[in-house]
Amino acid sequence: MQISSKFTISVHLLALLDYLNDQQKVTSNILASSIGVNPVTVRNVMGDLKKANIINISQGQSGISLARPIDEITFYDIYKAIDSVNxxxxxxxxxxxxxxxxxxxxxxxxxxxx
Structure with missing residues (x-):
């Protein structure tokens, strides 16, 4: 069994959200550019992370943000959120x-x- 690339995309996404921490509105295009993947891929991963209450997504001013502090999110939380098929x-x-x-x-x- 191999952990999918969605896991590393998720970790990158969450680290960038924590790093930017309200410095600017974060969008899927900003995240996709940083990660180097298509924005659709980022939006699919974000949907899984949102369902797991790891991130918040707002169409308004706030954009995408962490739902809880980064030090309360484990790698296993991320894995369960993005690989629920397994x-x-x-x-x-x-x-x-x-x-x-x-x-x-x-x-x-x-x-x-x-």
Whole structure:
């Protein structure tokens, strides 16, 4: 499993929102220019972040802003917001390790206990 580019786009977007912090109105075009992607891509990511209450989006004067302080937003919050299709979680461990392998045997015990 690989974390999608939407994750890095989201981290860049949130870092820029925190950096600009009310210095100027932030739009999807400003974010897209900084990130180097199409504004439509940014708007799609922003929709996911908004649904997760990580950002606020206003058509008025305020533009796009963080919904809470940056130090209260975890990488896992971002991951869950943008990769909700993957219900397996961030990590997925292989399910059929060799029971004769010392590491595989421990993995099997983990699956039994879980």
């Amino acid at each position: 219900d397996e979680g961030m990590f997925h461990f292989h399910e059929h390790p060799d029971p004769d392998c010392p590491v595989g045997a421990i993995s099997i015990l983990h699956w039994i206990i879980s």
